[in-house]
Amino acid sequence: MTAPTLPPVAHRRPVRTDVRVDATPARGYGDRVYGVFITTCALAVPALLVLVAAVIARSAWPAIEQVGTELLVGRTWDVPRGQFGALPALLGTLASSLFALLLATPLALGVAIYVTELAPLRLRKPVAFLVDVLAAIPSVVYGLWALYVLVPFLREHAMPFLGETLGLRELALFRGPAYGPSLLAASLVLAIMVLPYIASVAREVLQAVPRAQREAALALGATRWEMVRDAVLPYARSGLVGAVILGLGRALGETMAVTMVIGNRHEVPTSLFQPAYTMASLLANEFAEASGELHLSALMAVAGLLLAITLVVNAIARWLVWRMERRA
Amino acid sequence: MPSCPFPTRPAPRRLVLLLSAALMAACTPGADEAAERATRLARANVDLLGAGATFPYPLYARWFNTYAQETGVRINYQSIGSGGGIRQLIAGTVDFGATDVPMTDEEIARIPSGRVIHVPTVLGAVVITYNLPGLSRPLRLAPDVLADLFLGVITRWDDPRIAALNPGVALPDRDVLVVHRSDGSGTSYIFTDYLASVSPAWAAGPGRSKDVRWPVGLGGKGNEGVAGQVKQMPGAVGYVEATYARQNRLPTALLRNAAGNFVSPTAFEVAAAATSALEAAGDSADLRRSIVNAPGAQAYPIASFTWMLVAPELIGAEKTASLYRFVHWALHSGDQLARELGYEPLPTDLVDRLLPMLDRQLGLPDDSAAPR
Numbered sequence: 038m039t040a041p042t043l044p045p046v047a048h049r050r051p052v053r054t055d056v057r058v059d060a061t062p063a064r065g066y067g068d069r070v071y072g073v074f075i076t077t078c079a080l081a082v083p084a085l086l087v088l089v090a091a092v093i094a095r096s097a098w099p100a101i102e103q104v105g106t107e108l109l110v111g112r113t114w115d116v117p118r119g120q121f122g123a124l125p126a127l128l129g130t131l132a133s134s135l136f137a138l139l140l141a142t143p144l145a146l147g148v149a150i151y152v153t154e155l156a157p158l159r160l161r162k163p164v165a166f167l168v169d170v171l172a173a174i175p176s177v178v179y180g181l182w183a184l185y186v187l188v189p190f191l192r193e194h195a196m197p198f199l200g201e202t203l204g205l206r207e208l209a210l211f212r213g214p215a216y217g218p219s220l221l222a223a224s225l226v227l228a229i230m231v232l233p234y235i236a237s238v239a240r241e242v243l244q245a246v247p248r249a250q251r252e253a254a255l256a257l258g259a260t261r262w263e264m265v266r267d268a269v270l271p272y273a274r275s276g277l278v279g280a281v282i283l284g285l286g287r288a289l290g291e292t293m294a295v296t297m298v299i300g301n302r303h304e305v306p307t308s309l310f311q312p313a314y315t316m317a318s319l320l321a322n323e324f325a326e327a328s329g330e331l332h333l334s335a336l337m338a339v340a341g342l343l344l345a346i347t348l349v350v351n352a353i354a355r356w357l358v359w360r361m362e363r364r365a
Numbered sequence: 366m367p368s369c370p371f372p373t374r375p376a377p378r379r380l381v382l383l384l385s386a387a388l389m390a391a392c393t394p395g396a397d398e399a400a401e402r403a404t405r406l407a408r409a410n411v412d413l414l415g416a417g418a419t420f421p422y423p424l425y426a427r428w429f430n431t432y433a434q435e436t437g438v439r440i441n442y443q444s445i446g447s448g449g450g451i452r453q454l455i456a457g458t459v460d461f462g463a464t465d466v467p468m469t470d471e472e473i474a475r476i477p478s479g480r481v482i483h484v485p486t487v488l489g490a491v492v493i494t495y496n497l498p499g500l501s502r503p504l505r506l507a508p509d510v511l512a513d514l515f516l517g518v519i520t521r522w523d524d525p526r527i528a529a530l531n532p533g534v535a536l537p538d539r540d541v542l543v544v545h546r547s548d549g550s551g552t553s554y555i556f557t558d559y560l561a562s563v564s565p566a567w568a569a570g571p572g573r574s575k576d577v578r579w580p581v582g583l584g585g586k587g588n589e590g591v592a593g594q595v596k597q598m599p600g601a602v603g604y605v606e607a608t609y610a611r612q613n614r615l616p617t618a619l620l621r622n623a624a625g626n627f628v629s630p631t632a633f634e635v636a637a638a639a640t641s642a643l644e645a646a647g648d649s650a651d652l653r654r655s656i657v658n659a660p661g662a663q664a665y666p667i668a669s670f671t672w673m674l675v676a677p678e679l680i681g682a683e684k685t686a687s688l689y690r691f692v693h694w695a696l697h698s699g700d701q702l703a704r705e706l707g708y709e710p711l712p713t714d715l716v717d718r719l720l721p722m723l724d725r726q727l728g729l730p731d732d733s734a735a736p737r
Contacts, residue, residue, distance in 0.1 A: 113578065114578065115577070115578040116549075116574055116575075116576040116577065116578075117571075117572040117573070117574040117576075117577060117578075118572070118578075184590075184593055184594075185593070185597075188597070189597055192597075192598070214540070216542065216583060216598065217594075217597065217598065218583050218594065296547070296586050297586060297590060300583040300584060301547035301583065301584025301585070301586070302579075302582075302583060302584060303578070312583050312584075318547075321548070321586075322547045322548040322549065322576075322584070322586065323548065323549045323576055325445070325446040325448065325449065325548070325549065326446045326447060326448040326449075326548070326549030326550060326551075326575050326576075327448050327549060327576075328447070328448035328451050328452060328472070328575075332576075
């Protein structure tokens with residue numbers, strides 16, 4: 038950190054929320070209908086969330102009563118014996134999503150910075166468009182591609198390279214036989230899937246940084262890299278965190294592509310080469326044919342857990358953004 | 366009760382209605398109501414309504430279509446999975462269910478009349494497929510060896526127990542990699558039912574179920590998921606539905622049956638399994654019978670019926686008779702359609718034994734049957 042950190046130039050004007058404009062214009066019938074309509078629309082979304090949560094909680098209750106905390110800490114998922122421990126799926130979900138983010142975030146931010154700051158004008162639109170197109174590919178297509186292209190590539194080339202050639206197999210993270218379907222395969226396909234989401238939100242955020250911010254930095258003699266690092270990124274920081282969290286939310290809930298390549302094994306993942314499980318895959322695999330009441334209820338509990346994790350992740354993101362804005 | 370098996374308390378229900386009104390989505394009531402209404406709508410222009418297993422769905426669709434053209438009786442079938450079929454039958458929202466896995470006594474007890482007749486319609490078989498490059502002959506397996514492969518006891522293909530079953534065949538010195546179904550399925554049930562009936566260790570361990578706790582291996586989603594992984598990985602072994610294996614020309618292992626012969630999953634040998642299993646059981650009334658590990662000399666050991674589920678007391682005499690006429694038609698005239706679609710129809714001698722049994726169970730006079 039040799040270059041001086043530049044304070045944001047443009048100050049956002051605080052919005053007064055404590056003052057109400059009471060100079061009401063003559064309110065007609067239409068205004069009132071419109072008001073009721075728009076309020077209903079606004080309330081509908083939180084109401085839906087509450088409804089979903091309520092239905093899941095009601096359906097999951099028998100399992101929560103009978104299985105209890107075993108659901109959270111148990112490692113055994115044995116349907117015929119009524120053992121429902123979802124810890125492997127829980128950790129698998131978190132591990133695959135976080136590792137996917139680790140891979141996707143630098144790439145996506147790189148794409149966004151390139152497109153907004155560095156790319157020649159002629160290249161900006163095509164690159165941005167192609168990245169957006171990635172988001173439009175259905176997840177089953179990603180899954181099939183991963184199953185028939187990515188997984189064989191991992192097994193034949195990437196895993197032996199990482200394990201033997203680089204000698205990483207001494208590390209716990211790269212231990213075990215190279216089957217192909219694995220936590221690594223799932224994380225890679227997830228990374229590709231969340232990349233366009235992060236990249237396009239980040240691009241919008243960077244584009245919203247005022248020109249004055251950049252010009253001020255350049256005027257102070259900053260190089261282009263220093264301008265991006267010290268003037269653009271700090272200004273856009275909270276928005277960028279939001280972009281990453283959006284990607285995380287997407288990764289947590291992805292089902293089809295992950296199910297096809299993760300190997301679907303109920304084991305707490307300790308190595309990237311190991312087959313694992315995610316909560317979304319577990320639901321996709323077992324829901325259609327579940328007939329036992331406890332089994333169904335346990336699956337509902339897993340669904341509730343997944344919902345809760347998504348909410349917690351979002352809450353943490355909000356808090357991060359809020360803290361950053363306060364410090365800025 | 367509609368399809369939701371959990372008790373509905375009055376207060377949340379009122380809340381649900383209130384909120385959904387507020388949502389201005391009065392057209393989207395709770396899932397139960399939606400399912401119920403879909404059922405009522407479907408009832409309005411069909412004579413019979415069924416739901417259940419996905420495995421026989423292509424055949425049922427063809428059967429119902431052809432039957433409607435020939436007799437004018439329309440039957441609507443939704444392939445929502447065996448588990449869903451049983452749930453809907455218990456909830457009373459369908460006239461018949463369909464399943465690859467027989468109902469348990471516990472499930473039958475939840476039907477008000479406590480009586481569900483399992484009507485076998487076609488045969489299914491599960492085959493062992495493998496990826497062993499350079500094998501000169503189809504792999505031969507015995508029940509105990511198969512169980513130990515899936516239990517993780519045998520971990521190498523050049524294991525002496527496998528070599529003893531395959532004399533003169535050079536087995537590769539590779540690790541065994543097991544691939545199983547990750548999604549709950551009738552195929553898994555039939556396969557684990559077989560393993561549990563031939564291997565005490567399997568019965569005491571993973572047991573028989575649509576979802577078991579697999580001791581080793583990777584899970585693939587659907588037949589295509591298992592077949593895809595087996596095809597890609599040398600040393601892999603997995604199990605798939607026989608029709609799927611036939612359509613995709615997968616290599617299949619010969620299995621040693623209860624009579625000690627090595628048999629392949631051909632049509633004849635699957636039919637032999639059904640016939641010999643029923644002969645061994647005599648004329649007992651319960652048709653939800655497992656036919657794995659059947660005693661016949663040529664019987665392929667991992668075979669099963671798929672059933673239509675009829676609860677006569679639930680749907681009344683008129684609908685029972687209507688269903689019964691369809692069953693007669695399907696078992697007598699539907700076998701060619703079944704073969705065309707790659708299914709294994711019940712053998713004729715078996716049909717001749719089955720129909721009188723069904724007559725007695727459904728309590729119908731003989732003249733209610735459709736003319737041949």
